[in-house]
Amino acid sequence: MDFHESDEHRDLRAAVAAIAKRFGPDYYVEHARSRTPCTELWKALGDAGFIGVSVPEEYGGGGGGLVELSMVCEEIAAQGTPLLLLLVSAAISAEVIADFGSEELKKRWLPGLAAGSTKVVFAITEPDAGSNTHKLTTTARRVGDEWVVTGTKHYISGVDEAEALLLVARTGSTDDGTAALSLFVVPTDAPGLVATPLPVDVMLPEKQFVLHFDDVRLPATALVGEEGAGFRQVFRGLNPERITGAALCVGVARHVLAQAARYAQERQVWGRPIGTHQGVAHPLAKARIETELAALMIRKAAWLHDRGEPAGEASNMAKYAAAEAALAAVDAAVQTHGGNGLASEYGLLPYWGLARLLRIAPVNREMILNHVAQHGLGLPRSY
Structure with missing residues (x-):
């Protein structure tokens, strides 16, 4: 080590x-x-x-x-x-x-x-399926030498910036009745694909979209890998998403903590920097500890993934720890700034919005806890 x-x-x-x-x-x-x-x-x-x-x-x-x-x-x-x-x-x-x-x-x-x-963005989420990937209803059916896609995707990031999207669609059913999934590369200008902006209040450079597939026709070559093997293929991509999302959170935490520490050194009340007071210093120190702990789990998860080792639990833990650390860091930074923490001049609130989003996506903290309970502790599945 x-x-x-x-x-x-x-x-x-x-x-x-x-x-x-x-x-x-x-x-x-x-x-x-x-x-x-x-x-x-x-x-x-x-x-x-x-x-x-x-x-x-x-x-x-x-x-x-x-x-x-x-x-x-x-x-x-x-x-x-x-x-x-x-x-x-x-x-x-x-x-x-x-x-x-x-x-x-x-x-x-x-x-x-x-x-x-x-840019190739990712289209998996549907309004009625949520975290239950088996309930996806967007369908790709084989018609001659083509695939024809119908359905709806929800909260798809960056479609306006992308040349294509990696689509997860249902191409049949397995023996136990769950969805057989397949992956396709779909150009964003494909006829029949309509992208509608989905307004959100969080401040982000990246926009969110609802996608409607109205008999979008794709060549056979658009299929990624084997038909029906999409579930396994998707999870090859989801662990990297969780790990890089965690890394983004750790970076956000580092940024806002550095800004807060500078402010706590420069801002003086009653003749001395506010950072001398434990009520200001301790939340920042606690957030730094949590950030460093999350960073360690990110390195472990990425190391495992790159070596082909099972990385699911480590990826989930990294994502959980980093999102919690980022939120705590932004909150401590805002509190350190007092009223200035909400002032546009100091620019902290966009980072809170991103950290709060990454506590929900790409997998929410509750599903991570479910995963760890089931796979790490051997407890009965709860959902």
Whole structure:
């Protein structure tokens, strides 16, 4: 067990941080408030090779793994510029296509994903299924040499920024009556696909959408991997999403704690910095402890995933711990600023919105507790 990062990893963190720092929290907060994509930052990271750090080298990527991608996510967030679409385009879509896609799909999509010039978002959530993937009703049926897709998806991030989406659809039923799922790459301009903005009050650069598939026709080559094997393929992508989401949370926590610590040193009341008071210092210290603990679990989960070891429980634990830590850190930072914590000048509330979202998605804390109770403690399934 070695807790020293390699020189390569330290250099990776420093290079990513240097790019993100050029943009900084003012840039992110402005885009979060106006709900416009952080296109310039994404391009800068893509041009430097960091969007595709985990894409295989033969398709133009960096050839790294989830360890490296999680470092990218953490460091950009630590500079105040978290990018939510890294979780879906780089962590889910690129990984699933690289692992299960045909050579044709890999050559078509991975070079753009590696360069950051292409985004492929993820479409699984449905309004009536929630966390119960077996109840998905969006259907893809085989008609001759094509697939025809009908159904609805809900809360799909970044469709307006993407060239395609990785769709989870029902293609039949298993012997026990549950859904047989398959994955498809669907261009966002496919005829019959209608994307409707879904208004949310949280301040994010990335927009949410409802998708309607009205007999969307896809070529047979759009299928990713084997028909009916989608459930297994999906979970190959969901662990990376949880780990990178956790890394984003740890980065957000680092950013707001650094801002709060500076404020607590500079702000003086009764002749001395407010950080000298334990009522201010202890919540920040507690949040830092929780952030560091979450960071350790992220490294373990990413390490396991990259080595092909079972990583489900560690990924869930990392996501749970990091979301809790990020929320606690933002809350402590707001409290440290007092009334200024709500002032636009200090730009803290967009980070609270992102952290609160990541406590719910991509898997909510209650389902994580269910998973740990069942698989970690051997308790009866509760749902």
